[in-house]
Amino acid sequence: MPDGRPEIEIRGLRKAFGAHEVLRGIDLDVARGEVVCVIGPSGSGKSTLLRCVNLLEEPTAGQVFVGGTEVTGLDVDIDAVRRRIGMVFQQFNLFPHVTVEENLTLPQRRVLGRDRAAAARVARENLERVGLLEKAGAYPSKLSGGQQQRVAIARALAMDPEVMLFDEPTSALDPELVGDVLAVMRGLARDGMTMMVVTHEMSFAREVADRVVFMDDGLVVEEGPAEQVVGAPREARTRDFLTRVLDPAAAAPPGPESAADRAHRSP
Ligand SMILES: Nc1ncnc2c1ncn2[C@@H]1O[C@H](COP(=O)(O)OP(=O)(O)OP(=O)(O)O)[C@@H](O)[C@H]1O
C-alpha cells in the first residue's frame, strides 16, 4: 500500500478552453500503488483531467506533481514527463503498418534508446503479461478490438511507466471483449501499478478501485471508497448519475423535450 508522498498530486487544477472553464479547481492525490476510478457524466471534464496530468493539455492554473516532481513547472521537460506516464485511450491508436511486436519495440527504441534485443525482450515480456505473446508477429488489423486494446496496454507498459492513465479503455469494445481487458487491468492493479481509470464499468470500479472519484461540471463532487461512492453515495448528483449508468432503462430518456415542457418554459 501507499507510502509517503502521493505518486500523483493535483492541486487547484483549472483548465479553460476559451471562456469555457472545464476544470474548476481539482484537488486530488493518488498514492503509490493506488487505483483511483474517475466517474461522471459526459462533459464533466474526466478526459481533460487525465490529459492535464500527462500534459496533453496545458492547465490554465494549478499544479500537478508526479513522483514528487512538478510537471506543470515552466522549465519542465514534457517528453521526460510523458515517458513516466503511460496512457491508454478508448481508441487504441496502434501503428497499422507494423506488427504487434514492432508496435512495442519502435517507441522503446525511439524514445528510450533501447537496442533491438533489449526492446524485443521487453516487448515479449509485456505481450505475455497481457496474454498475447502468440500474436507478436500479427498485424493489428488481424486482432479483435479487445486484443488491440491489450496490445496498447502492453505498449504503454513496455515504456516502464511509473503511473498508468486509462481513459474509458473498454467503451469502444463489444461487450464480450470487455472482460479480457479488465482482467489485464485487474492484474496490473494487483502488481501494484498506480492507476487513474476513467470508466463506466461500475463493477470494475467496485471490485478494483481503492477509491472512486465522482466528477460533475469540472469539480470533484464526491470521493471515497467504492463501496461508499458507488454503493451508498452521499450526494444527490452522484445518485442521479449512478441511476442512469447502472439502469439506463429506469432513467428518463434524454430525448427531445415534450411540447408540454416547452409550453411551460417562459420565452
Ligand atoms: N480541445 C478542446 N477544445 C474545446 N473544448 C474542449 C476541448 N476538449 C474538451 N473540451 C470541452 O470540455 C468539456 C469536458 O470535456 P471532457 O472530454 O474532459 O469530458 P469527459 O468527462 O471526458 O466526457 P466524456 O464522458 O463524454 O468523455 C466538454 O464540454 C468538451 O466539449
Ligand SMILES: [Mg+2]
Ligand atoms: Mg472523456
